[in-house]
Amino acid sequence: MKIPPVKGTRDFYPLDMARRNWIIDGWKRVSLRNGFEEYDGPIFEYLKMFQLKSGDEIAEQLFSLTDRGGRELALRPEITPTMARMMNQQINSLPKPIKWFSVPRLFRAERPQRGRLREFFQWNVDIIGVDDVLADAEIIFTTIDYLSSVGLTPRDIRVKISNRKLLASALTNIGIPEKQLYSLYALLDKYNRIPPDVFEKTLAEQVPDSAPAKKIVDFMNTTTLSEVPEIVGKDPEVDTAMQELASLKDLLEQMGVWQFCDFYPSIVRGLAYYTGVVFEVHAVGGELRAVGGGGRYDNLLQDFGGPSIAATGMGMGDCVLGILLEERNLIPEDLSTQQLDYFIASADKKYFPKVIEITAKLRRTGKAANFAYKPTGLSKQLKQASVQGAKKCIIIGSEIESGKLVVKDMATGEQKTTELDNLLK
Amino acid sequence: MKIPPVKGTRDFYPLDMARRNWIIDGWKRVSLRNGFEEYDGPIFEYLKMFQLKSGDEIAEQLFSLTDRGGRELALRPEITPTMARMMNQQINSLPKPIKWFSVPRLFRAERPQRGRLREFFQWNVDIIGVDDVLADAEIIFTTIDYLSSVGLTPRDIRVKISNRKLLASALTNIGIPEKQLYSLYALLDKYNRIPPDVFEKTLAEQVPDSAPAKKIVDFMNTTTLSEVPEIVGKDPEVDTAMQELASLKDLLEQMGVWQFCDFYPSIVRGLAYYTGVVFEVHAVGGELRAVGGGGRYDNLLQDFGGPSIAATGMGMGDCVLGILLEERNLIPEDLSTQQLDYFIASADKKYFPKVIEITAKLRRTGKAANFAYKPTGLSKQLKQASVQGAKKCIIIGSEIESGKLVVKDMATGEQKTTELDNLLK
Numbered sequence: 001m002k003i004p005p006v007k008g009t010r011d012f013y014p015l016d017m018a019r020r021n022w023i024i025d026g027w028k029r030v031s032l033r034n035g036f037e038e039y040d041g042p043i044f045e046y047l048k049m050f051q052l053k054s055g056d057e058i059a060e061q062l063f064s065l066t067d068r069g070g071r072e073l074a075l076r077p078e079i080t081p082t083m084a085r086m087m088n089q090q091i092n093s094l095p096k097p098i099k100w101f102s103v104p105r106l107f108r109a110e111r112p113q114r115g116r117l118r119e120f121f122q123w124n125v126d127i128i129g130v131d132d133v134l135a136d137a138e139i140i141f142t143t144i145d146y147l148s149s150v151g152l153t154p155r156d157i158r159v160k161i162s163n164r165k166l167l168a169s170a171l172t173n174i175g176i177p178e179k180q181l182y183s184l185y186a187l188l189d190k191y192n193r194i195p196p197d198v199f200e201k202t203l204a205e206q207v208p209d210s211a212p213a214k215k216i217v218d219f220m221n222t223t224t225l226s227e228v229p230e231i232v233g234k235d236p237e238v239d240t241a242m243q244e245l246a247s248l249k250d251l252l253e254q255m256g257v258w259q260f261c262d263f264y265p266s267i268v269r270g271l272a273y274y275t276g277v278v279f280e281v282h283a284v285g286g287e288l289r290a291v292g293g294g295g296r297y298d299n300l301l302q303d304f305g306g307p308s309i310a311a312t313g314m315g316m317g318d319c320v321l322g323i324l325l326e327e328r329n330l331i332p333e334d335l336s337t338q339q340l341d342y343f344i345a346s347a348d349k350k351y352f353p354k355v356i357e358i359t360a361k362l363r364r365t366g367k368a369a370n371f372a373y374k375p376t377g378l379s380k381q382l383k384q385a386s387v388q389g390a391k392k393c394i395i396i397g398s399e400i401e402s403g404k405l406v407v408k409d410m411a412t413g414e415q416k417t418t419e420l421d422n423l424l425k
Numbered sequence: 426m427k428i429p430p431v432k433g434t435r436d437f438y439p440l441d442m443a444r445r446n447w448i449i450d451g452w453k454r455v456s457l458r459n460g461f462e463e464y465d466g467p468i469f470e471y472l473k474m475f476q477l478k479s480g481d482e483i484a485e486q487l488f489s490l491t492d493r494g495g496r497e498l499a500l501r502p503e504i505t506p507t508m509a510r511m512m513n514q515q516i517n518s519l520p521k522p523i524k525w526f527s528v529p530r531l532f533r534a535e536r537p538q539r540g541r542l543r544e545f546f547q548w549n550v551d552i553i554g555v556d557d558v559l560a561d562a563e564i565i566f567t568t569i570d571y572l573s574s575v576g577l578t579p580r581d582i583r584v585k586i587s588n589r590k591l592l593a594s595a596l597t598n599i600g601i602p603e604k605q606l607y608s609l610y611a612l613l614d615k616y617n618r619i620p621p622d623v624f625e626k627t628l629a630e631q632v633p634d635s636a637p638a639k640k641i642v643d644f645m646n647t648t649t650l651s652e653v654p655e656i657v658g659k660d661p662e663v664d665t666a667m668q669e670l671a672s673l674k675d676l677l678e679q680m681g682v683w684q685f686c687d688f689y690p691s692i693v694r695g696l697a698y699y700t701g702v703v704f705e706v707h708a709v710g711g712e713l714r715a716v717g718g719g720g721r722y723d724n725l726l727q728d729f730g731g732p733s734i735a736a737t738g739m740g741m742g743d744c745v746l747g748i749l750l751e752e753r754n755l756i757p758e759d760l761s762t763q764q765l766d767y768f769i770a771s772a773d774k775k776y777f778p779k780v781i782e783i784t785a786k787l788r789r790t791g792k793a794a795n796f797a798y799k800p801t802g803l804s805k806q807l808k809q810a811s812v813q814g815a816k817k818c819i820i821i822g823s824e825i826e827s828g829k830l831v832v833k834d835m836a837t838g839e840q841k842t843t844e845l846d847n848l849l850k
Contacts, residue, residue: 002730003474003510006498009467011511014525017463033788035795035813037762038442042434042544043468043500043530044488049428063469065490065500068534073431075468075490085428086436095812097798100439105468105530109493119467130798134781145788254778255785305427337462353679356559360680363458363570370460373522373555387520388460 008111008118014337020121022335023318023325024103027123030146031101034138036125039100041082043107047072049081053273053303057186061108063118075107079124080273080297080313081304087128088306096129106317115289115320123292126313128301133244136277136296136312137251143281143292143314144257151330157291160264161248161279164295165241167268170219170232174212182272189270191220193289225263248277273297277312283324291324292316336389341367343385343410347397349375354396358405361424386410394423433535433543439762445546447760448743448750449528452548455571456526459563461550464525466507468532472497474506478698478728482611486533488543500532504549505698505722505738506729512553513731521554531742540714540745548717551738553726558669561702561721561737562676568706568717568739569682576755582716585689586673586704589720590666592693595644595657599637607697614695616645618714650688673702698722702737708749716749717741761814766792768810772822774800779821783830786849811835819848 005011012020028038044065051059063075076082079102087094102124112118125142127135140159147157167188171181187202194202200217207213219231225245229238245263252258269278276296283291294314302308325331344359346352352375362369370388372381378395385393395406399417407423408415430436437445453463469490476484488500501507504527512519527549537543550567552560565584572582592613596606612627619627625642632638644656650670654663670688677683694703701721708716719739727733750756769784771777777800787794795813797806803820810818820831824842832848833840 002513003471003477005467005510006470006492006496009469011467011507011514012465013511013515014462014464017465020465021463032764033766033791033793035763035765035793037439038446039439040437040442040445042430042436043532044434044544045431046428052428063490063492065488067431067488071431082436085430086438088427089436090438099795107468119469132798134798141785141788148789251781254781256782256789257785338460339457340460356676356679357681360566360682363566364573364681366458368458368460370524373557373559 006118010117010119015335018335018337019322019331020318022332023322024121024123026150027103027146027316028101030142030149031123031125034099034125034142034145036099036101036142038102039083039086040102040104041076041079041086043105044073044075045082045085047074049085049304050074050077053081053300057270058108061110063107063109076104077106077108078315079104079106079122080126080300080315083124083126084301084304084306088301088304091301091306091309097135098128099126100128101125115323117319121318123316123318124313126311128311129309130312131298131310133247133277134251135310137248137255139294139312139314140248140252140261140279141255141257143294143316144260146316147281147291148257148260150325152324152328154259155284156324156328157260157281157283159261159279159281160267161245161261161277162263162265162267163241163245164269164274164276164278165237165244166228166232166265167219169235169237169241170228171216172237173233173235174215176207176212180206185268185272186270188216188220188266189268191266191268220266222265223262225265228265244277267293269293269295273300273303275299279314281316283320283327286327288320288324291320338370338388339368340370340385340388340390342369342392342394343381343388343390344369344371344394344396345378345381345385346375347378347395351396351400354400358394358396358420365424382408431543433537435542435544440760443760443762444747444756445743447757448747449546449548451575452528452571452741453526455567455574456548456550459524459550459567459570461524461526461567463527464508464511465527465529466501466504466511468530469498469500470507470510472499474510474729475499475502478506478725482695483533486535488532488534501529502531502533503740504529504531504547505551505725505740508549508551509726509729509731513726513729516726516731516734522560523553524551525553526550540748542744546743548741548743549738551736553736554734555737556723556735558672558702559676560735562673562680564719564737564739565673565677565686565704566680566682568719568741569685571741572706572716573682573685575750577749577753579684580709581749581753582685582706582708584686584704584706585692586670586686586702587688587690587692588666588670589694589699589701589703590662590669591653591657591690592644594660594662594666595653596641597662598658598660599640601632601637605631610693610697611695613641613645613691614693616691616693645691647690648687650690653690669702692718694718694720698725698728700724704739706741708745708752711752713749714745716745763795763813764793765795765810765813765815767794767817767819768806768813768815769794769796769819769821770803770806770810771800772803772820776821776825779825783819783821783845790849807833 058077274295275298278295280293281291296312298310344355346355355371359369359371393408403420483502699720700723703720705715705718721737723735769780771780780796784794784796818833828845
């Protein structure tokens, strides 16, 4: 009986796994050097937790399940609600500021397409308790620190930065009622992903008057920050948003990464919970979705029953990133699935028990070692050593009677005789 | 709105995460040094895949879900079916023997109890394509290699070994029809976990005659291999099974780990798919469930639509293991959630931009570095450096005007002045 895998999921054969580990290890290394601590939560939570704040697009894509007690659960589509829940549970004992990272496996019941799978990994970094654009800058720096560490340059990727406060002010000044803002964010977030006529038609449904609708389109088309006050009108909220963005630029310059960044007023982010600086990382050229994105979400912990506390963070999935790194030839070609220090061969079948004994001893001293299950001819064993990428091959022959063996360097071909005891030290 | 976590799942706060990483990194390190390559599959598969061969206990505990297309899926309760599916897909191109390991996250919808959660991690090692007890020996060696690498001794754990062929012969010779064997295995597997009177009552339902029922109980009570033929009768199957166990012992002696092992004829393993050597690792004393277990399953790939090919493997969960390691004080106390090379402090607020610049530069050279978001007094910053476990603290003061700074060793308290350029090299 042959059963296929489920569409939108991935099988990680050893080489795929090496690639996945390479990406995830990079995320972890950069998180740690930027001072973040790792955490994780369960794969499933109560369904209602994700319906609370995730935004319509994510809530529609939940994989839900019911347990034997009739509880409605869901596979996590993002980790931020879990993080908020966990922090709220221990908010008084956790030293502030909190800098946490995670690489959760996430699930979205959407139609699989290029760069979008139903099961994927997402790097998350978050800073809680810093009510200062410096934390937003550090989140953006950490994001760029990873992307540049794998070889992406300002010519490959752009970090497009805006402030949710700008958009909120723009829409409010135009006369959009507050309760309509969230559904409009969801539409505006799709601005660059849907055809212009579809966008304008959908916008007309939400904003029937043509004057405010035109202002919204003008705002979405701006790529110069200084033009924004002209379009949206001047007010204290707009001033604050503009000042935050100016400080953010200064900080990113001090950090030496501004050359990766642009202001981009039309950046929205689909999630309902953002409150301040927002950003997305896009590949230059091509049709890829955002590589990652994030922003400030100062109300989220409170929304989940905790205190009012400042928060900012970023998420980056492995699917779009993987495609981008492949396109730019940035995935190392020599990723290996095995790193054998030794392959242990026998010059004669009768030494096979010695092969087993010495392999076991080497492993217990911490060396990676392998051997052939069938004591075949030596040249066949040497070939197997080479296929498995062993650094050295130990050949056990008559010398073993006096506690010696031959060690062959697989790169140089050089052979020398060594004492077994020295090898095991 | 406060939403609790789901019962039987775990939140991994940074210290819990450090502990989880310590266990999983150990599993990975030992797998690699024993020559295994890492793989993984999806978290969910078609429901029917797990109903096929997992044995009743697991099939009853599936978390099932339905996707938007009405497909019946399940969260994986074990990874072996996925492995069989993946291997069958590429069986012709994978070089044999195949030595694979994985550390999947698994799910069972059972009632949470000590050592049994609804979500857990399980180390799996498998060798495919070796029709020789040597592969079973290597699986058992690898299991013990990990357990002894974390400090468990033969006085802490015992590997209890039997052969499914012995049990099959015993039951067949007693007159149990073949179609009844699997349901009987499931009962016998619980022999040491349910009260004797409950066991005998349930056994009487399956085997009403008292003579064969008594023989079964005698067999389950044997702890001496040599007594087995007397109880179950002599036949070629029993001989083969006995010979396999004798060879296994020889090999485990050559590997230097037999002192951890005992023959234990009553070891059954619940899963339906075992065909030869089976084993379980148990803690000495106490009431813990098996730490891990496994065995030979030569028919599984064929059952999943692939070729007939020899296979043997082992699984070990993180829950019982975690409890055991805690009980024996074997979890390192100094597991850290952060490893900062530097904490960057300023002697005066006016150097704060320099703090930001130098922190960013150090991080980009690969050093783990952190700083205080608010430029407070120096002693407060030094305290923060110490709380975060920084190895060194860099103090930026007036020397920076000439490109110099003070580096304080946090362990010795020693301070010296260094060129910034040297630090960034």
